[in-house]
Amino acid sequence: MAGKKYDLVITGGRIIDPALGFGKDAYVFIKDGLIKKIVTPAAAVQKEVKSLDKALIVDATDKLVVPGLIDIHVHLREPGREDAETIESGCRAAAAGGFTAVCCMPNTTPRIDNQETVKFVQDRAKDCDARVYVVGAVTKNLEGKELSEIGDLVKIGAVAISDDGKYPQNPEIMRRGLEYAKMFNIPVMQHAEDQYLCAGGVMNESFQSSRLGMKGAPAVAEEIAVLRDIALCRFTGARLHIQHVSTRQAVAAIREAKKDGVRVTAEATPHHLVLTDEEIGKEFNTNLRVNPPIRTAADRDAVIEGLVDGTIDCIASDHAPHSEEDKDCEFDLAPAGMIGLETTLGLIKTYLVDKGYLSWADAIRKMTANPARILNLPGGTLAEGSPADITLIDPDKKWTVKADKFRSKSKNSPFIGWKLSGQVYKTILGGRIVFEQ
Amino acid sequence: MSRLSSRHLLGLENVPKEDVSLILKTTNSFREVIDRTIKKVPTLRGITVLNLFYEPSTRTRISFELAEKRLSADTVNFTTSTSSVKKGESLRDTVQNIEAMKIDMVVVRHSSSGAPYYLTRCMDANIINAGDGAHEHPTQALLDMYTIWRKYGHLDGLRVVLVGDVKHSRVIRSNIWGLKTMGASVALCGPSTLLPYEVERFGCDVYTNIDEALDGADVVNVMRIQLERQQSGLFPSQREYTNLFGINKQRLKLLNKNFTIMHPGPMNRGVEITSEVADSGHSVILEQVTNGQAVRMAVLYLLSGRKEEEEE
Numbered sequence: 231m232a233g234k235k236y237d238l239v240i241t242g243g244r245i246i247d248p249a250l251g252f253g254k255d256a257y258v259f260i261k262d263g264l265i266k267k268i269v270t271p272a273a274a275v276q277k278e279v280k281s282l283d284k285a286l287i288v289d290a291t292d293k294l295v296v297p298g299l300i301d302i303h304v305h306l307r308e309p310g311r312e313d314a315e316t317i318e319s320g321c322r323a324a325a326a327g328g329f330t331a332v333c334c335m336p337n338t339t340p341r342i343d344n345q346e347t348v349k350f351v352q353d354r355a356k357d358c359d360a361r362v363y364v365v366g367a368v369t370k371n372l373e374g375k376e377l378s379e380i381g382d383l384v385k386i387g388a389v390a391i392s393d394d395g396k397y398p399q400n401p402e403i404m405r406r407g408l409e410y411a412k413m414f415n416i417p418v419m420q421h422a423e424d425q426y427l428c429a430g431g432v433m434n435e436s437f438q439s440s441r442l443g444m445k446g447a448p449a450v451a452e453e454i455a456v457l458r459d460i461a462l463c464r465f466t467g468a469r470l471h472i473q474h475v476s477t478r479q480a481v482a483a484i485r486e487a488k489k490d491g492v493r494v495t496a497e498a499t500p501h502h503l504v505l506t507d508e509e510i511g512k513e514f515n516t517n518l519r520v521n522p523p524i525r526t527a528a529d530r531d532a533v534i535e536g537l538v539d540g541t542i543d544c545i546a547s548d549h550a551p552h553s554e555e556d557k558d559c560e561f562d563l564a565p566a567g568m569i570g571l572e573t574t575l576g577l578i579k580t581y582l583v584d585k586g587y588l589s590w591a592d593a594i595r596k597m598t599a600n601p602a603r604i605l606n607l608p609g610g611t612l613a614e615g616s617p618a619d620i621t622l623i624d625p626d627k628k629w630t631v632k633a634d635k636f637r638s639k640s641k642n643s644p645f646i647g648w649k650l651s652g653q654v655y656k657t658i659l660g661g662r663i664v665f666e667q
Numbered sequence: 668m669s670r671l672s673s674r675h676l677l678g679l680e681n682v683p684k685e686d687v688s689l690i691l692k693t694t695n696s697f698r699e700v701i702d703r704t705i706k707k708v709p710t711l712r713g714i715t716v717l718n719l720f721y722e723p724s725t726r727t728r729i730s731f732e733l734a735e736k737r738l739s740a741d742t743v744n745f746t747t748s749t750s751s752v753k754k755g756e757s758l759r760d761t762v763q764n765i766e767a768m769k770i771d772m773v774v775v776r777h778s779s780s781g782a783p784y785y786l787t788r789c790m791d792a793n794i795i796n797a798g799d800g801a802h803e804h805p806t807q808a809l810l811d812m813y814t815i816w817r818k819y820g821h822l823d824g825l826r827v828v829l830v831g832d833v834k835h836s837r838v839i840r841s842n843i844w845g846l847k848t849m850g851a852s853v854a855l856c857g858p859s860t861l862l863p864y865e866v867e868r869f870g871c872d873v874y875t876n877i878d879e880a881l882d883g884a885d886v887v888n889v890m891r892i893q894l895e896r897q898q899s900g901l902f903p904s905q906r907e908y909t910n911l912f913g914i915n916k917q918r919l920k921l922l923n924k925n926f927t928i929m930h931p932g933p934m935n936r937g938v939e940i941t942s943e944v945a946d947s948g949h950s951v952i953l954e955q956v957t958n959g960q961a962v963r964m965a966v967l968y969l970l971s972g973r974k975e976e977e978e979e
Contacts, residue, residue, distance in 0.1 A: 436865065439863070440834075440866060442780050442781065443799075443801030444802075446864060448864075555757075558757065559758060559785075560758060560782045561780065562779045
């Protein structure tokens with residue numbers, strides 16, 4: 231519409247923008263999909279707002295106004311398993327969870343190890359409710375044998391490479407992957423679990439696996455994998471990002487490496503920050519089967535500590551949809567993974583902010599500015615001129631996780647029935663409201 | 668106390684002492700039935716029991732089947748080789764189809780830990796666990812306990828040593844929970860590679876030296892050692908296992924005077940136990956088999972007809 235002054239104006243909310251470093255009451259003016267200005271509500275500003283069409287005003291009184299959340303670790307299942315999730319449904323789930331950008335992993339069918347598949351995903355993501363950044367495969371078909379054409383992948387827009395779900399067991403291959411990725415200044419995102427030590431493991435190896443008689447995946451499998459890759463990272467000078475850190479020793483290893491100046495970053499998932507393996511024996515809930523497995527309370531506490539002290543840079547959901555048919559079976563026969571996009575914010579608020587581990591500003595930083603920095607993504611800020619990707623949060627709103635409310639095509643969450651505090655109020659993508667409560 | 672606190676028997680962990688005592692006492696009555704010329708009672712007439720075996724089993728299946736027949740129940744057997752499982756039907760669909768044929772009770776053996784629990788979510792029948800993965804095998808432990816109880820008149824204060832592959836043994840797990848509940852003192856012994864992570868948290872004395880384990884014990888329950896464990900590198904050779912952990916006559920000298928030798932079968936004679944020991948006067952291995960039937964009759968009887976709403 232010619233002459234339209236703004237797309238939207240958000241009034242009355244409290245701004246939390248870790249990238250800008252302030253947290254105060256301000257109005258956000260959006261124009262042409264960008265943040266035009268953020269100003270304190272002085273009399274002149276209030277007067278200007280009064281003169282605008284009421285339909286443009288988003289009243290955010292008592293709400294937090296934060297940069298659109300960014301999740302750098304999700305599985306969108308398309309192409310290949312559109313019964314579990316599509317790019318479109320995954321983006322709707324992202325919007326409902328307050329995420330305006332996600333990075334999708336390459337373990338689709340076919341794998342995202344070539345330009346055509348990257349292009350396919352990018353095309354499917356157009357006009358969806360979130361921005362989708364593609365992570366390409368380190369090795370062809372994720373087999374850990376030969377490097378994929380990483381230059382090609384980067385050229386068409388891959389933001390990082392990963393063999394997520396698998397661990398390139400051969401250190402020579404991993405070394406070459408790191409070295410090669412260094413040319414493009416992208417990190418290798420690593421699912422760090424030694425495949426020999428984890429072979430057949432269906433849960434954490436602990437007294438719980440001993441009690442239940444299940445094959446365990448030991449913590450040392452992650453520790454060894456992390457230590458090896460830190461050594462390779464140090465040696466090559468490349469960038470390494472450790473996905474879903476789940477053990478005390480892995481946190482310690484990353485902390486030490488960072489002190490030494492190794493270029494390593496790390497993420498933690500809400501489930502590793504909240505759950506312990508004692509949950510599994512209660513009902514053999516297959517939605518608790520995940521790789522790496524949920525661990526002991528000591529591990530969980532160490533992951534929280536790592537997140538708090540900055541050893542772990544960001545929070546990522548590892549959103550992993552699986553159909554009800556695939557999960558409705560014996561525990562050890564179920565595929566690993568749980569959905570997370572729509573519960574991350576509520577879990578982090580309830581279990582980390584409310585318990586005093588993180589301030590709201592810290593929590594938001596770990597879901598906005600930090601993930602953006604790791605993968606050099608646009609967004610993660612409300613700076614004037616940035617894309618108007620904004621999440622409005624009802625900070626103390628109580629809600630219950632319900633299976634029939636998920637926007638994801640899959641319902642495989644162990645948090646169904648949980649009562650959480652802190653809910654997404656509205657999600658704005660490029661100046662367009664893509665989700666509202 | 669004349670009824671169990673649950674309508675299923677999924678394991679012995681967290682089963683109260685009163686329940687175990689009730690099963691043992693009831694077993695005693697059925698043990699007497701087995702010794703009669705006419706070994707059949709009308710107790711479960713009209714009840715249909717499904718023996719659902721997803722893993723090969725000879726003695727447990729036969730034992731359950733005979734127990735069911737002696738109680739006058741109608742029985743159906745289902746094993747993987749004759750089922751639709753090979754065609755890819757899910758466990759839920761399989762049991763719901765069978766339940767549609769009006770099954771009252773299901774005896775299940777499955778290689779997945781927790782599968783019997785899963786069945787309680789799929790169907791209304793009473794579920795009896797006949798072995799799930801390396802998790803539990805409650806009727807085996809109950810028959811072991813009954814056999815000990817029958818000989819000594821009590822379980823509390825006895826020292827019971829469980830020898831073998833502690834890591835992969837569901838029989839050992841169920842024995843640990845049951846015996847501890849009844850006040851016995853339990854010792855575990857096996858090669859350290861076959862002890863599960865944090866094994867000490869089971870609350871038993873743990874040994875890797877068999878002579879130390881046997882010292883002053885009343886009962887030795889010897890577990891079958893599976894060849895495949897050696898093949899997967901968990902111990903170097905059968906020969907070395909026999910040398911380090913095999914129960915032979917020499918080692919029996921360490922036990923208390925009125926000692927008892929047990930084995931849940933099938934035995935690898937000359938590997939985990941010598942024939943001399945297995946066939947000695949202190950061995951109750953065959954009596955275990957007989958008692959197994961009586962225990963299963965007791966469990967079937969106590970659970971039969973128990974509906975959801977009666978859950979306490």
